[in-house]
Amino acid sequence: MHRATREAWDEAAERYEGWFDEAVELIRSGGTNLLPPELELIGDLHGRCRRAIHLQCAGGRDTLSLWNAGAAEVVGLDFSPRMIDLARRLSDAVHAPATWIEADVLDTPHELDGTADLLYTGRGSLMWLQDLDAWAAVLRRLLAPTGRLVIFEGHPVEWLFDVGADGHWIATDYDYFAGPEASRGWAPEYIDTLSIPDDDQHWKFARAWTLGEIITALLGAGLHLDRVAEHSTDWWGGHADARPEEQGRIPLSFSVLGRLPSP
Numbered sequence: 001m002h003r004a005t006r007e008a009w010d011e012a013a014e015r016y017e018g019w020f021d022e023a024v025e026l027i028r029s030g031g032t033n034l035l036p037p038e039l040e041l042i043g044d045l046h047g048r049c050r051r052a053i054h055l056q057c058a059g060g061r062d063t064l065s066l067w068n069a070g071a072a073e074v075v076g077l078d079f080s081p082r083m084i085d086l087a088r089r090l091s092d093a094v095h096a097p098a099t100w101i102e103a104d105v106l107d108t109p110h111e112l113d114g115t116a117d118l119l120y121t122g123r124g125s126l127m128w129l130q131d132l133d134a135w136a137a138v139l140r141r142l143l144a145p146t147g148r149l150v151i152f153e154g155h156p157v158e159w160l161f162d163v164g165a166d167g168h169w170i171a172t173d174y175d176y177f178a179g180p181e182a183s184r185g186w187a188p189e190y191i192d193t194l195s196i197p198d199d200d201q202h203w204k205f206a207r208a209w210t211l212g213e214i215i216t217a218l219l220g221a222g223l224h225l226d227r228v229a230e231h232s233t234d235w236w237g238g239h240a241d242a243r244p245e246e247q248g249r250i251p252l253s254f255s256v257l258g259r260l261p262s263p
């Protein structure tokens with residue numbers, strides 16, 4: 001499933017390539033693509049983060065936002081060669097101290113073990129993974145002894161709700177406990193149409209891991225969790241047409257702040 005999903009993401013990189021100039025401008029001007037709840041968790045990294053590692057970094061825009069937040073060096077990892085190429089072009093354009101690694105997150109190279117002062121991931125990452133225990137074990141081995149783990153991710157409950165024509169929430173037919181779903185094509189609010197027609201695109205496999213499964217995987221890897229929070233932040237703009245009085249009623253994202261347990 002990961003192999004198929006990788007092909008689909010490599011196709012979707014086309015959309016990210018279209019955002020390249022905008023991304024260069026954003027990073028060059030010292031800006032950020034991170035959302036307010038993420039900035040609050042990550043804080044000012046100047047003088048306190050030698051290395052930030054971003055897992056599932058896509059085209060590097062969020063990774064380089066960590067550099068703008070003060071990380072001395074950033075490392076981004078993604079399994080799509082086209083995304084990694086794009087990220088490299090972005091860091092070259094802004095002369096950023098960045099290393100890009102093309103790999104499945106479950107095969108993150110061991111040379112990074114114990115080096116993440118900040119380990120960051122999320123924003124549409126976990127749903128593509130099919131083994132959360134293996135993922136959590138990677139997080140554990142990457143963290144530096146005093147490193148912080150920051151996850152900001154889509155809330156699984158988001159899969160259960162959509163916005164109806166009148167701007168009110170309606171239930172989708174998604175089964176919260178069903179496991180991976182195969183699909184082709186992308187949401188119009190995000191990737192939308194590509195030059196390859198939907199029916200000719202690779203299949204991809206996504207699932208809404210439940211909050212219980214995610215937290216249990218993190219605890220099972222021996223991580224210490226300082227905070228788990230749910231947010232109404234519409235992290236990908238997929239529900240922008242909800243009426244103002246409807247926004248804020250449903251958790252659309254969640255965050256985790258974690259670290260290695262004290263010795």
Ligand SMILES: C[S@@+](CC[C@H](N)C(=O)[O-])C[C@H]1O[C@@H](n2cnc3c(N)ncnc32)[C@H](O)[C@@H]1O
Nearest residue numbers: 009056058062078079080103104105123124128
């Ligand atoms: C929605 S993006 C992550 C959020 C990102 N910050 C952004 O700008 O959109 C998901 C990324 O995860 C990557 N990905 C999915 N499964 C992966 C895996 N098993 N290993 C490594 N990368 C993966 C995809 O290639 C894609 O670039």
